Amino acid sequence: MNEDLIADLKQFITAAVFQATSYLATKDAIARLDIKIDAVEQRLDTKIDEVMSAVGDIVTSLNDTRDEQLADHEHRITRLEHRAI
Numbered sequence: 001m002n003e004d005l006i007a008d009l010k011q012f013i014t015a016a017v018f019q020a021t022s023y024l025a026t027k028d029a030i031a032r033l034d035i036k037i038d039a040v041e042q043r044l045d046t047k048i049d050e051v052m053s054a055v056g057d058i059v060t061s062l063n064d065t066r067d068e069q070l071a072d073h074e075h076r077i078t079r080l081e082h083r084a085i
Helices: 003-021 027-071 073-084
Strands: none
Touching: 027 073
């Protein structure tokens, strides 16, 4: 094989490999994507924490209201008994 044929073959192989792999992401693109995913994950964690806190506050508020109603039941029963007499 002569040098020109070998050079042409190398050029063909390089072009074929480049064309076949041109759709693949680069390491830099993957690193940028990883950074973006981390940022989204942090925002999601923050939102989930906020929602969980709000739900906890509502449940606590409802439980406090129910506890007050249950604690006041004797007073209400006494008033009902006085009305019945």
